[in-house]
Amino acid sequence: MKNRFYDLRLITGYILAHALMYFTFHDRAIFWYIFTGSLLILITFAMFQEDVEDESSFFTYIFIGALSGILLYSLFWLGVQAFDILNLPFENSIKKLYRWFAPSLFWQYLALILVAAPGEELFWRGFVQKRLLRYFGPLGSITLAALLYSLVHIYSGTFILMLAAFLSGLMWGALYLWKKSMPLVIVSHIVFDIMIFIILPLK
Template sequence: MKKLAGAILVAIVFWFVMFSQWTSPHINFWYVMLAAAGTLTALSFLFRKDWKAEFSFNIKDVALGVGSAIVLWGVFYLGNAISGMLFDFAHPQVSDVYAMKDGQSKLFLALALLFWIGPAEEIFWRGYVQRSLSESKLGSMKAYIITTLIYAFVHIWAFNFMLFMAAFICGAFWGFMYMKNRNLLTVLISHAIWDVAVFILFPIS
């Protein structure tokens, strides 16, 4: 558990650097995100060796990954419309999130999200953190809840309520999928496709 706690601390530091008002103006968000993805993936594979069974490939699970990404995009599209009617700060905060891609090549971002960042987040948060906690005395449900809360918490440094809620919803969605399906490939596909859809292809704001 010490290794797990240490890895989570590394993630917290990376997310602080990327999102906090004290550090984010001085760094390139996407380069740090790429570094974070690589570091956390490396730690995941270093601290756990039993990964083969996590990547079960079959058409049903691939289809579930693609379909769930579409469903989650729909949830966010609807949520964006509703939150905009309820909260004056909603749309400006969503716009702040999208502003992070300003000045970046769309092709670069799409490739990074699809093949590096999205997969890396699932390998770390679901494949390493949630799985390790579920195999402890906590059990699968408590592990799911704790991982979801930590995943949301690391985004708190942005002081952006909409980003925090987006992280919470995504963490709950993919964490539940992983808990029930126990196929990391499914949530990896879902996360990667959703990232590209919501940030590049079909932005909701």
């Protein structure tokens, strides 16, 4: 029982993630520079700790990855529509998020697709959730990993981003546990990001 509280690799990785995300969100003017560098550090850390799992065929991870990414975007879109119908005060928060953190330059879109999406999945699902699975079982590891993922977004100063991270973390966590394929969840994350930032932004 006590081992779950003394996983030094997990604790070190999580402290590192918090430190990096604190500096990432500290100055919006250089957000994309720090964010990209932070994810590269987390990718490196995760790759040294855990093997990358891929138990799905190319067709499977492309098809299910793309489909799940579109499904997650659709759920977010429905959520925004529900906010409008219920007159909940989240519209300004969503607009601020896009204004503050959405990519606007070509290299930022490349960083989003080639670094941010793979980096978050490799670290949060491929490292954090995988280690939590040893101590808390399937449901506990997915839920706790999603919660920890959402908590590092506290430095953004917006509850809506923390909520979005938690909900997406639950889906990607379940997907990873189900298919045991890191490429699949990376494709899902990339498709979701393309939908929400390029094709059909929610602002």
